[in-house]
Amino acid sequence: MKSVLRSEALNQKLAQWVEESAALMKPDRIFWCDGSETEYKSLVSTMLDGGDLVPLNQDEYPNCYLHRSNPNDVARVEKCTFICTTNEIDAGPTNNWMAPEAAKAKVRPLFEGCMQGRTMYVVPYVMGPVGSPISKVGVEITDSPYVVASMRIMTRMGQTALDQLGEDGDFVPGLHSTGDCNPDRRYILHFPEERLIWSYGSGYGGNALLGKKCLALRIASTMAKDEGWMAEHMLILELEDPTGELTYFAAAFPSACGKTNLAMLISPLEDQGYKVRTVGDDIAWMEIGEDGRLWAINPEAGFFGVVPGTSVHTNPNALIASHSNSIYTNVALCDDGIPWWEGKDEEHGVLTDWLGNHPWDGSAPAAHPNSRFTAPATQCPSISPHWEDKCGVPISGIIFGGRRNKTVPLVSEAFNWEHGTYLGATMASRTTAAAEGKSDVLRFDPMAMLPFCGYNMGDYFGHWLNMGQRISQPPKLFFVNWFRTGDDGKYLWPGYGENVRILIWMLARMRGQVEAQRTAVGFVPTAETLHMEGLDLPNEILEELLKVDPAEWIAELPEVEQHLNHIGDRLPAEIRQQFEAVKVRLHA
Ligand code: OXD
Ligand code: MN
DSSP, X not given: OEESOOOSSOOHHHHHHHHHHHHHHOOSEEEEXXXXXXXXXXXXXXXXXXXXXXXXXXXXXXXXXXXXXOTTOOSBOGGGEEEOOSSHHHHOTTSEEOOHHHHHHHHHHHHTTTTTTSEEEEEEEEESSTTOTTOEEEEEEESOHHHHHHHHHHSEESHHHHHHHTTTOOOEEEEEEOTTOOGGGOEEEEETTTTEEEEESOOSHHHHOTIIIIIIIIIHHHHHHHHTOEEESOEEEEEEOTTOOEEEEEEXXXXXXXXXHHHTOOOTTGGGTOEEEEEESSOEEEEEOTTSSEEEEOOOSEEEEEOTTOOTTTOHHHHHHTSSSOEEESOEEETTSOEEXXXXXXXXXXXXXXXXXXXXXXXXXXXXXXXEEEEEGGGOTTBOTTTTOTTOEEEEEEEEEOOOSSSSOSEEEOSSHHHHHHHXXXXXXXXXXXXXXXXXXXXXXXXXXXXXXXSOHHHHHHHHHHHHHHOSSOOEEEEEOTTOBOTTSOBSSOOGGGGHHHHHHHHHHHTTOOOOEEETTEEEOOGGGSOOTTOXXXXXXXXXXXXXXXXXXXXXXXXXXXXXXXXXXXXXXHHHHHHHHHHHHHHO
């Protein structure tokens, strides 16, 4: 076994772990990634030679490539995802659980010798701006060059991370092998007590790019609870008002509910001075600052966005961000090398579908519904100049939301932090293609963290309540629903860029500039307090969007109660009290 590249200032814990991993997996070579451009080019050329990547049209999409994953490996797999805590109760009723030693005994044999004939890449990376006190170092060991190339886009990868780690620094180790990519031998294991990740048998982003969901959410959520900060499944955006003042929002929506679109929205009110910029589209790490406010960083350096539905109408910024230096996974391809997907709103000739069938016969989607672009954040035209601020950005509003065709108004404001925590804890949406399982059923997804909370969900709600006690200048909490439909099933609200109008209302509420109606479920705007200039929306529609019908809410209470009961004994009493209080208000 020979090492291609060795790092200079070697951290002892890292050296030892790399050695142990190599002894276990027996790779032919060990390659320490430095994150350089030259290294990236050579990885790409190896993948092109091996058929792992297909070049896109290099005139139109410079340095962009298509990767076709194994067709059995196209999404996160919750049934293969485990939280391995000593006591089952610490993983809680919403996670799959295995005892740590049992999990290792089961999966270690799969890792044994799994890299024979392959290269073992050592991928050091930083989650968060380099040098930020909120950032964390991770190291992923993987046998997938696709993972290495993707990690270079999604994180600050290579020598930078080794420098930040130093000789004595700590890091989260993550072991990954695509193995034989057999769905029956696929395990995404998290050991939150040990801060360790093992992922075997999948090459799909969410299962294999260990910095993202595994470290930045599941492991980090546990660290955050233990250390008094927050790791959330939230976008971060910046709203500039006509005076030039910047206000930051963090927002949680279940997967594929338009987080990336909201984070990158183009304000139709730019000429009036309202501009929106992007800080992050998926994950927020938030700490209490010395000023008592909540400060957030985006731990990622790129976007791993859902492609279908992305067009010049829905998200031009995402199209530009992913037009160069990006990797596409499981999209369709035109004969001239231009990528294509459903909802692209562009003509196409003969297509090769995401499975490589040529010509595409139209009997199934040409691009996989969960096909993705992996694009550098710096290429996004709306990226905020503050997106890499080491201290983060101060969050004034936290937004929850779901995909609800009925009942839930366009926007409401929580009465206080506890009530807002209850709103997040009971948020529900329809399932989508980003997670395997049944599509299109209503499921509760507290704070959009159901698949990502690394510990007991009841304790997680408790942590939210504790944070509320400790933040002296807490953000206001809001709930939005862009997806209400009329009797004809059509969306009532235009969404996309027009969502800035809702942010403007939130801003006015933060500044105490507008009154709102106190309803049983929160403060809801009156139609005349929304900034509707330039949007031709009949008043009846707006009234319908803002309507709170107690009968509809009462009808859902049993489902909410069942959801809370499912959380079990660790559900904080305050959440139960919030539920009882809503019930009383609805019946009043
Ligand atoms: C994602 C997800 O990939 O939430 O971001 O599923
Ligand atoms: Mn996500």
